[in-house]
Amino acid sequence: MDMDERKKKILQAIIQDYITSAEPVGSRTIARKYNLGVSAATIRNEMFDLEMLGFLEQPHTSAGRVPSARGYRFYVDCLLQPTEISSEEKKIVQGWFQDKMSDVDQIFQSTAKVLSRITHNVTLVMASRQMTSKLKYIRFLPLDDYRAIMIVVTDTGQIENCIYSKPVSATLDDLNLIAEKLTHYLSGIPLSDISMQMIDKLHESIVDDVELYRVAFRSLTKSFHKQQLYKGGTMELLNKPEFKDVDKAKNLFTLLEEQDLVANLLMGDEGAHNKKVSVRIGDEANLSSINDCSIIEATFSDDNVVLGKIAVLGPTRMEYAKIIGLLDFMKQHLQYILEHYHDNQ
Structure with missing residues (x-):
């Protein structure tokens, strides 16, 4: 215009x-x-x-x-011209992470906390559970004559399950034998490191039935693709004039407690992967609870593989220039930290 x-x-x-x-x-x-x-x-x-x-x-x-x-x-x-993050804010970010590198899960939680500390808004980090967990064990439970439930438990206590359509000839004992052998070979390995190539190499050691084996593994990988969500600064909303209205604040707090809704919200901007930082304002987010809010988000990746998103959610009266510059820096900093973390494992 x-x-x-x-x-x-x-x-x-x-x-x-x-x-x-x-x-x-x-x-x-x-x-x-x-x-x-x-x-x-x-x-x-x-x-x-x-x-x-x-x-x-x-x-x-x-x-x-x-x-x-x-x-x-x-x-x-x-x-708008994005504001470059100040040297003081860079020190806050780098100092915050310095002693919080014990595991990937802690890195993401620290990202959410330091972002909320600087922006005074709600911050969200969504990452693939492949990055944050190691496999602990796999088990099958009976469902009916044609299906079983595959249970995948990680070292962080996450329990994922998916429906497995089993071949007619396969018994629950057959499936749990595969589960025991997969657990033996894969326990303790980060989910992000488990690949089809790795599984193919294990095939002969686990079962003769190639199709039974591959169907089991496809079920296993389905459980890897769910997202883990980390939040920071939720209580910051209460300090905003826009949320003095108790009902408005309650609606947003309720939304933030619904992990699936928040995950869908962050995955809703299909074009975000091609942008440095994307901004959705008001009803562009397609959620009635946040019509008076904006979401600024950045996608972080490794070798063009999307690993997750970092986002700031707050009233439309946001410091867009500052937050866009901050998220661009945080995205690059987080990618560097993850590379450094994996190099030292």
């Missing part, structure tokens, strides 16, 4: 002021605080035009204006 430079500068000033103050912004405030070279009356006229275009809204109780979701979208896409 075409917008002249003066309107752009006024919209940018209003959004920056509102992000800082959480108060509706008037023309006199913009004229006094920002050197735009135009009078308060001219700014007032431009603000009226911006409201007519859908970039600003006027709360009923105030003469000032606040940005709309459309205004934030234009700001993020066309006006």
Whole structure:
């Protein structure tokens, strides 16, 4: 959409002021605080035009204006320049991680905590359970004549299960013999290191029936692809003016307790893998509980294999420039830490 430079500068000033103050912004405030070279009356006229275009809204109780979701979208896409993380914040991040490298699980939890400490918003880290767990044992339980339940237990106490469609000729004892032998060979190995090539090499040591064996392994790998979620800063929401409304805060807290909903939320931006950092504003997230919130997220990967996502969730009145710069740094830092961690195992 075409917008002249003066309107752009006024919209940018209003959004920056509102992000800082959480108060509706008037023309006199913009004229006094920002050197735009135009009078308060001219700014007032431009603000009226911006409201007519859908970039600003006027709360009923105030003469000032606040940005709309459309205004934030234009700001993020066309006006914003990400802020580079400060040297002080880099020290906080690096110092936070220095003594928290005992396992991958702790690395991800630390990522969520340090992000919430810096941003004062809810932070979410979603990682494949392949990265955070080692296999402890596998077992089959009976379901009916044609199916069994494969149970996969990890060293972190996670229990995954999936339905296994067993060949008619296979008995539960046949399946548990495979499970015992797989456990013998794979116990203690990180799930991320278990590959089809590894399983193929073990085949002759486990069972003669190739199809029975491969179906069992396909069931095993299904349990690896679930996501582990780490959260930080949930209570920070209570300090935001936007969440003084108890019902609104309760709805968001309820959402954050539903791990599947949050995982679906983070996996909802299909184009995010191709971006450095992606931003979804208001109802772009397609969840009624967070219509007044934004989600800024980055995907971290290793050799083009997606390992997970890091995200900041908060009110639409967020410090977009700072958080986008921070997430870009954190994504790179996290990838470096994971590479360093695996090199030292």
